Amino acid sequence: MLKSAYQQSTLRSNFFVVWNELIKNLKFLLAYPTIIVFWAIFPIFWFIPFILQGQAFVGGLQSANFAQITGTGEYVPFIVIGAVLNSYVNTLLYGMGENIRREAYQGTLDYVLAAPCNKVYILIGKALSESLSSTIFAASQLTISVLLFGMNITLGVMLPVFFIVILFILGLYGMSLILAAVSLMYKQSYDIAESIGYVFYIFAPVRYPIESLPTWAQIFGKLIPLTYALIIVRSFMLLGTNLSTVYLEVLALLIIDIVLLLAGFYLFSWIEEKTKKSGTISHH
Amino acid sequence: MDKSNKEYGLREVKCPTGFNWSNLKAELKAVWESNLKDWKIEFAYPVSFIRQLISPLVFLLPFLIYGLVLIGGRYSENLAQLVGTGDVVAFIFTGYIMMGFIGTAVWAMGFSIRRERWFGTLEAIYVTPSSRLGQVLGMALHSTVHQILGIIIQFIVVYLTFGLALKIEGILPALGIFALMMIALYGFGIVISALGLILKEGWVVSDSLYSIMMILSPVAYPLIVLPTVAQQASALFPTAPALIGMRSFLIENYRPEVVGNVFLHLLTLGAAWILFGIVVFRLTDVYVRKRGMLKKF
Numbered sequence: 212m213l214k215s216a217y218q219q220s221t222l223r224s225n226f227f228v229v230w231n232e233l234i235k236n237l238k239f240l241l242a243y244p245t246i247i248v249f250w251a252i253f254p255i256f257w258f259i260p261f262i263l264q265g266q267a268f269v270g271g272l273q274s275a276n277f278a279q280i281t282g283t284g285e286y287v288p289f290i291v292i293g294a295v296l297n298s299y300v301n302t303l304l305y306g307m308g309e310n311i312r313r314e315a316y317q318g319t320l321d322y323v324l325a326a327p328c329n330k331v332y333i334l335i336g337k338a339l340s341e342s343l344s345s346t347i348f349a350a351s352q353l354t355i356s357v358l359l360f361g362m363n364i365t366l367g368v369m370l371p372v373f374f375i376v377i378l379f380i381l382g383l384y385g386m387s388l389i390l391a392a393v394s395l396m397y398k399q400s401y402d403i404a405e406s407i408g409y410v411f412y413i414f415a416p417v418r419y420p421i422e423s424l425p426t427w428a429q430i431f432g433k434l435i436p437l438t439y440a441l442i443i444v445r446s447f448m449l450l451g452t453n454l455s456t457v458y459l460e461v462l463a464l465l466i467i468d469i470v471l472l473l474a475g476f477y478l479f480s481w482i483e484e485k486t487k488k489s490g491t492i493s494h495h
Numbered sequence: 496m497d498k499s500n501k502e503y504g505l506r507e508v509k510c511p512t513g514f515n516w517s518n519l520k521a522e523l524k525a526v527w528e529s530n531l532k533d534w535k536i537e538f539a540y541p542v543s544f545i546r547q548l549i550s551p552l553v554f555l556l557p558f559l560i561y562g563l564v565l566i567g568g569r570y571s572e573n574l575a576q577l578v579g580t581g582d583v584v585a586f587i588f589t590g591y592i593m594m595g596f597i598g599t600a601v602w603a604m605g606f607s608i609r610r611e612r613w614f615g616t617l618e619a620i621y622v623t624p625s626s627r628l629g630q631v632l633g634m635a636l637h638s639t640v641h642q643i644l645g646i647i648i649q650f651i652v653v654y655l656t657f658g659l660a661l662k663i664e665g666i667l668p669a670l671g672i673f674a675l676m677m678i679a680l681y682g683f684g685i686v687i688s689a690l691g692l693i694l695k696e697g698w699v700v701s702d703s704l705y706s707i708m709m710i711l712s713p714v715a716y717p718l719i720v721l722p723t724v725a726q727q728a729s730a731l732f733p734t735a736p737a738l739i740g741m742r743s744f745l746i747e748n749y750r751p752e753v754v755g756n757v758f759l760h761l762l763t764l765g766a767a768w769i770l771f772g773i774v775v776f777r778l779t780d781v782y783v784r785k786r787g788m789l790k791k792f
Contacts, residue, residue, distance in 0.1 A: 245699050246699060249699045249702065249703065253702065253703055253706055256703075256706035256707065256709070256710060257706060257709075259710050260558075260709055260710060260714060260715055260716070261557075261558075261561060261715075263710075263715070263716045263720050263721065264558065264561070264562060264565075264587075264715040264716045265561075265565055266716070266720050267571075267573065267574055267577060267715075267716035267717055267720045268562055268565050268566050268571040268573060268574055268583060268716075269565055269566060269571070269573055270572075270573035270576075274565045274566070275567075276564065276565060276566060276567030277564060277565055279567075280564065286565060402540070402542045402543045402546055403542075405546060406542075406546055409546075409549075409550070409553045412553065412554075412557065413553060413556060413557070417557070418557040418560070418561045419557065419560045419561045419564045420564065423560055423563070423564045424560070
C-alpha cells in the first residue's frame with residue numbers, strides 16, 4: 212500500500228518535471244514571436260530555388276528521368292517532403308544541444324542538474340517541447356507549400372505519416388541526447404550538430420533520390436534515420452503505398468531509433484556524472 | 496603631486512583626423528588588424544574552421560546532383576533554349592560560387608558588431624579613435640578571403656568529379672565584375688550590420704534577407720523563370736547582374752537573359768549601396784549611443 216502511494220507520487224513528480232520543462236521552453240519560444248514566424252515560413256525559401264531549377268532544366272513540373280528513379284516524375288512534392296522532414300533535423304538536432312548550452316549561459320544549468328529528480332525527465336521535457344514546436348513549424352511549411360504549389364495531399368495518409376514522423380523524432384532524440392552530452396563535456400556542440408546536419412543533407416535523400424549517389428555513399432546514407440523516414444513518407448504520399456510495402460524500412464528505422472536512444476541515454480548519464488565530479492558543469 | 500606623461504613612461508600619440516593620407520593609413524591599419532583578429536579567432540577553433548571551409552561545397556553538391564538527376568545527364572535542352580547553353584554543371588557552378596559572398600555581406604559583416612557585443616568587447620572598440628566601419632570592413636576582408644578559399648575547394652572537387660568547361664580568357668573580365676559586385680555587397684553588408692546594432696534577434700533578419708537574395712539571384716536557374724516582379728526586384732541587388740555578366744564571359748554560347756551594360760549597372764549599384772550603407776550606419780550608430788543601447792542584447 213505504502214509502496215504504491217510512493218510510486219504514485221514519484222510518477223506524479225516526474226510528470227510534473229516533464230510538464231514544467233515543456234511549459235518553460237514554450238514560454239521561451241513565445242517570448243520571441245519573430246523566431247516563430249521565421250521557422251514557420253522561411254524554410255520554404257530554402258527549397259524554392261530547387262523548384263525553379265527544375266522548371267528551368269526540364270521546362271515543366273514532370274521529369275521523365277526522375278520518374279525512372281523515384282517512381283514519380285513530380286519533383287515539386289518530392290522536394291517539399293524532403294525539406295519539411297529535414298526541418299526537424301534543423302530544429303531538433305541543434306535545439307537540444309543549444310537548449311543545454313542556453314541553461315549554461317543563463318547560469319541555470321547548475322540548478323537544473325542539482326534538482327532532486329531524474330535528469331532524464333528534464334531531457335524528455337526539453338525534447339517534447341522541441342518536437343512540439345518542430346511539428347507546428349513543419350505543419351505550417353507543408354500547408355503553405357500545398358497552397359503555393361498546388362500539391363495534392365490525401366488526409367488518409369496523414370495518420371501513418373504521423374506515426375513515421377514520431378519514429379523519426381525518436382531517432383533524432385537519441386542523436387540530440389548524444390549532442391547534449393557532448394555539449395556538457397566539450398561546450399561547443401554547435402559545430403558537431405552542424406557537421407551532422409551536413410552529413411544528413413548530402414547522404415540522405417533530402418533533395419534527390421538516394422539511388423543517384425555512388426554505392427559507398429548509399430551504404431552510408433542507409434545508416435541515417437532521415438533516409439528511411441523520407442523513403443517511407445514519400446512512398447505513402449507520392450506513390451500511394453501502405454505499411455506492408457515498406458515494412459523493412461520501418462523496421463530499419465525502429466532499430467536505428469533503439470540504438471541511438473540507448474546510446475544517447477547511456478552517454479548523457481555517464482558524462483553528466485563525469486562533469487559533476489570535475490565541477491565544470493557551468494563552464495561555457 | 497602631478498607627474499607628467501614622460502615620468503610615467505607614457506608616449507603621446509597624435510590621432511590623425513580628417514580626410515588625409517595619414518588618417519586613411521591609420522584606418523586601413525585598423526581594418527587590417529580587425530581582419531587579423533578574426534583569423535586568430537578562427538584558427539583557435541580548427542573544427543569550426545574546416546567545417547566552414549567545406550560548407551560551400553556541401554551546399555553546392557545538392558544543386559548539382561539534383562540537376563543531373565532531373566535531366567539524366569549534364570545537358571538540358573530546356574536550359575539551352577533559355578540561355579543558349581545546356582551545360583548544367585558549368586551553369587550551376589558559376590552561379591553558386593557567388594552565393595558565399597552574399598553570406599559575407601549578410602552574415603560576416605552583419606554579425607561583426609553583434610559578435611563583439613556577445614564577447615563584451617563592443618564598448619571597448621567603440622571608444623578607440625578609429626571609424627566603427629573599420630571593424631565591419633575588417634570582418635568583410637576576412638570573410639572574403641575565407642570564401643575564396645572555399646571556392647578553390649569547390650572548383651577542385653567539381654573539376655575532378657564532374658569536369659568543368661569554362662573560357663579561360665573570360666576569367667579576367669569576370670574578376671572585374673566580381674570586384675564591382677563585392678563593392679555593392681559591402682554596402683549591403685554595412686546596412687545589415689547597422690540593423691544588428693538595434694535588433695535583438697538580428698540573425699532572423701540576416702537569414703531572411705539571405706533567403707530572399709538567394710531566390711532573386713539566378714544561381715541555379717536563369718532569371719527568366721522568375722515572375723516579372725521578382726526579375727525587376729533582382730536588379731536592385733548586385734548578384735543578379737554580376738552572375739549574368741560573369742556567365743557571359745565564362746560559359747561558351749551563353750546568351751544573357753537581360754540586356755544592358757553590366758559594368759555600368761554594377762557601378763551604379765555599388766555607389767548607391769555604399770552611400771546608403773554609410774548613411775544608415777551613421778544614423779543607427781548615433782541613435783544607439785544616445786539611447787545607451789550598445790550593451791543590450
